[in-house]
Amino acid sequence: MSLSTALRTGDLAELPSRRDEDWRWTDLRGLIRKVPAASPAATVAPGGPFAGLGLALTVVNGRADGPSTIVAEGEGDQLTALRFVSTSAGTGHHARVRIEVKAGARLTLLESYEGQATGYIASTELDITLGDGAQLERIVLAADDAEAINVSTASVALAADARFSQTVLTTGARRQRLETRVAHPGAGASVRLDGAYLLEGQRHADLTTAVTHGGVDGTTAQLTKGVVRDQARAVFQGRIVVEPGADRTDARMRHQALILSERAEVDAKPELLIFADDVQCAHGNTIGALDEDAIFYAMQRGLPADRARAMLTAAFVGEVIDRIEHEGARAVALAWAEQQLGEL
Numbered sequence: 289m290s291l292s293t294a295l296r297t298g299d300l301a302e303l304p305s306r307r308d309e310d311w312r313w314t315d316l317r318g319l320i321r322k323v324p325a326a327s328p329a330a331t332v333a334p335g336g337p338f339a340g341l342g343l344a345l346t347v348v349n350g351r352a353d354g355p356s357t358i359v360a361e362g363e364g365d366q367l368t369a370l371r372f373v374s375t376s377a378g379t380g381h382h383a384r385v386r387i388e389v390k391a392g393a394r395l396t397l398l399e400s401y402e403g404q405a406t407g408y409i410a411s412t413e414l415d416i417t418l419g420d421g422a423q424l425e426r427i428v429l430a431a432d433d434a435e436a437i438n439v440s441t442a443s444v445a446l447a448a449d450a451r452f453s454q455t456v457l458t459t460g461a462r463r464q465r466l467e468t469r470v471a472h473p474g475a476g477a478s479v480r481l482d483g484a485y486l487l488e489g490q491r492h493a494d495l496t497t498a499v500t501h502g503g504v505d506g507t508t509a510q511l512t513k514g515v516v517r518d519q520a521r522a523v524f525q526g527r528i529v530v531e532p533g534a535d536r537t538d539a540r541m542r543h544q545a546l547i548l549s550e551r552a553e554v555d556a557k558p559e560l561l562i563f564a565d566d567v568q569c570a571h572g573n574t575i576g577a578l579d580e581d582a583i584f585y586a587m588q589r590g591l592p593a594d595r596a597r598a599m600l601t602a603a604f605v606g607e608v609i610d611r612i613e614h615e616g617a618r619a620v621a622l623a624w625a626e627q628q629l630g631e632l
Contacts, residue, residue, distance in 0.1 A: 291316060291439045292382045292411040298323045313523040313555045314465050314494040320437065324409055327381035332373050337429050337624070338398035341616045342367030349374060350381030350410075357386045360395035360422075367614075369398040372412055374436065380409035391419035391447070396614050397426045401440065403433030403461070414442040418450035425453040427617045429624060432461035434491060441467045448475035455612050456483040457621055459628060460491030460520065467496040474503025474534055483512040484608040486628040487520035487552075494523035501534040510541040513608050515601055515629075517548035526571070527559040534564045541571040546604060548577070602629055 294302040304310075305317035327349035336344065345368065346353045360366040372383065389395045401410075410432075418424055432438045438461050446452055450473075456466050470479055485493045499508050514522050528539045545554040558571040605625050612618040 290411070291409070292413060294323060295380045295382045295409065295411055310496065310525065314463060314492070316437070316463065319463060320409065324378055324380040327374070327376040327379035327408065330375045332375060332404070336369060336371045336402060337400050337431070337620055338369045338617065341398055342369045342396070344369040344371060345385070346371040346373065347383045347385065349376055349379070350383040352383070352385070356384065357388070358397070359388045359390070360393040361390040362393060364394070366393065366395045367398070368395065369400070371400050371402060372410070373402045373404060374408045374410050374433070375404045376408060377405040378407045382411040384413045384415070387414060387416045389418045389422040389424050392421045393419070394423040396617070397424060398617055399426060399428045401430040401432055401438060403431060403436050406433045407435045408433070409437045410439070412440040414440070416442055416444040418444070418446050418452060420447045421449045422447070423451045425613055426455075427612060427614065427621065428454070428456040428466065429620070430456070430458040430464065430466060432464055434461060434489060436461040437463045439465045439467070442469070444468065444470040446471065446473055446477045446479070448473060448477060450477045452478075453480040453613065454482065455608065455621070456495060457624060458485050458493045458495070460485065460487045460493035463492050465494040465496060469497070470499040472499050472501045472506050472508065474501055474506035474537065477506055479508045480611070481508070481510040482608050482611055484605050484625070485514035485516070485522050486605065486625070487514070487516045487522055488518050490519045492521045492523075494525070496523070496525040498527040498529070499539070500529045500531065501537045501539065502531050504533070504535045504537070506534065506537050508539040511608055511611070512543045513605055514545045514554065515548060515605065516545065516552040516554055519551045521553045522555070524554070524556045524558070527561065528569065529561045530564050530567055530569065532563045535566040537564065537567045537569065539567070539569045543573045544604075545575045546577065546601065547575065598629060602626070605629070
């Protein structure tokens with residue numbers, strides 16, 4: 289069951305629902321009562337949040353402006369901006385893009401979701417493969433319309449000694465799910481999965497990840513932080529599976545959220561499923577309000593209460609952004625956080 293299948297076939301029974309354990313907090317079947325008409329072809333002006341940082345592949349209403357495959361090979365760092373733009377209100381579209389980083393190559397992928405209309409339904413599938421010793425840093429900035437429904441699913445397969453780093457930044461939508469599934473071979477490969485959500489109004493964001501360690505000597509590090517207020521709802525689901533024989537796995541997961549109003553909600557489900565003995569694995573999950581003592585001490589030093597809260601919130605989210613390796617993308621992420629936190 290998937291949103292993409294429902295859009296292709298017109299069959300609402302293909303939509304995931306709260307009866308599906310992995311979708312119980314992001315019910316689509318109870319929300320979508322009719323499959324929308326297909327989104328029309330359209331064009332958009334060059335730009336996007338990562339404008340000027342690399343060659344761009346733009347997908348508008350599910351249609352790419354070139355081959356829907358990105359291949360990185362050879363020496364040197366390759367930089368590509370991948371834009372998914374929705375421009376038609378009340379319609380639906382699906383896109384599929386393949387990203388291949390060949391052995392020894394390095395790619396920085398600047399991925400954006402841009403809502404230029406209201407009430408659209410979008411589905412995206414990304415197939416990502418990394419060859420031996422390949423490196424990929426993926427930075428995702430999701431700026432969907434408040435009334436949109438958007439599901440993006442990335443399936444990532446790593447080879448030995450590959451390195452995959454990811455940072456997902458989002459402001460949510462009516463329903464939004466940004467999912468990443470990683471097939472981890474061990475064999476000296478490493479994964480970093482980070483995310484930050486900043487939600488207000490009635491926006492909903494679901495950050496779901498699953499990493500399956502299938503071999504020895506693999507590492508995974510995961511950090512997700514979020515801030516919610518008003519009637520917003522955040523969902524974090526992180527699953528790390530260590531298969532039998534995947535000894536010497538080092539996997540660590542941490543999720544932290546701040547709730548700034550009484551009607552906001554955060555649902556978190558961190559999971560470790562370990563079937564090997566010689567491993568180092570841990571997870572942590574904390575959900576709460578800003579530290580009133582820290583606010584008090586900041587006010588004692590002359591900061592107004594609102595400014596103190598903004599400063600502490602920015603520092604809280606900044607830990608995720610500081611881990612972005614690409615300098616230009618990190619600057620864009622910092623500007624995004626400053627803008628969003630100014631509105632919270």
